[in-house]
Amino acid sequence: MFYLYDSLLSGNCYKVRLLLVQLDIPFKKIEIDIFKGETKTPEFLTKNPNGHVPALETESGEILVESNAILVYLADDTDFFPQDKLKRAQILQWLFFEQNCLEPNLGPARFWNFLLKRADEYKDSIVQKHHHGYTALTTMEQHLKNRQFFVGNSYTIADIGLFGYTHVSHEGGFEMSKFPAVQAWLERVKGQPKHISITQS
Numbered sequence: 574m575f576y577l578y579d580s581l582l583s584g585n586c587y588k589v590r591l592l593l594v595q596l597d598i599p600f601k602k603i604e605i606d607i608f609k610g611e612t613k614t615p616e617f618l619t620k621n622p623n624g625h626v627p628a629l630e631t632e633s634g635e636i637l638v639e640s641n642a643i644l645v646y647l648a649d650d651t652d653f654f655p656q657d658k659l660k661r662a663q664i665l666q667w668l669f670f671e672q673n674c675l676e677p678n679l680g681p682a683r684f685w686n687f688l689l690k691r692a693d694e695y696k697d698s699i700v701q702k703h704h705h706g707y708t709a710l711t712t713m714e715q716h717l718k719n720r721q722f723f724v725g726n727s728y729t730i731a732d733i734g735l736f737g738y739t740h741v742s743h744e745g746g747f748e749m750s751k752f753p754a755v756q757a758w759l760e761r762v763k764g765q766p767k768h769i770s771i772t773q774s
């Protein structure tokens with residue numbers, strides 16, 4: 574049995590939950606309250622010394638952290654992470670892009686605006702995050718103009734990784750009507766078998 578140290582509000586945790594469900598892998602959720610500082614308790618820091626969720630405890634008791642590394646681990650030997658060498662590198666390319674260019678902009682904007690409800694206080698930071706976030710979304714829009722999915726025209730963990738924060742971008746105040754190809758892709762991802770929403774566990 575896998576154990577997932579999880580937070581229902583987190584896009585990074587949601588990516589992992591979504592893949593576990595789509596792969597039919599049984600797991601138990603351990604909800605960690607990030608607002609109560611539960612990622613920083615001595616007990617949790619033995620799981621992830623970096624103090625973040627998600628963390629996945631494997632059947633043999635090993636701990637894996639970093640959402641996209643967990644996606645790669647779980648998806649290996651499945652169609653979500655195909656064997657083809659170039660496709661695997663392209664999937665990793667988009668997962669690195671997600672952590673480097675997308676999540677650091679969409680994530681905090683959503684956190685301040687939607688989760689903390691303190692948009693006024695963080696106004697200047699949100700403007701900056703929007704600027705860089707729109708650049709990332711423009712890159713995705715261009716890529717998706719003549720594609721169904723990010724890599725090889727089939728649904729992979731690249732799509733799951735990018736979906737995590739993009740589908741809740743409006744909660745960070747992003748105006749998505751400028752990105753019709755991204756919006757159409759979001760709907761395709763939502764239409765995949767066994768899709769769950771971020772609020773489902």
Ligand SMILES: N[C@@H](CCC(=O)N[C@@H](CS)C(=O)NCC(=O)O)C(=O)O
Nearest residue numbers: 583585607612625626627639640641
């Ligand atoms: N790069 C990490 C980011 C993890 C992360 O930032 N997790 C947030 C929730 S989305 C967290 O644990 N925040 C609570 C804290 O920093 O104490 C990943 O992809 O897993």
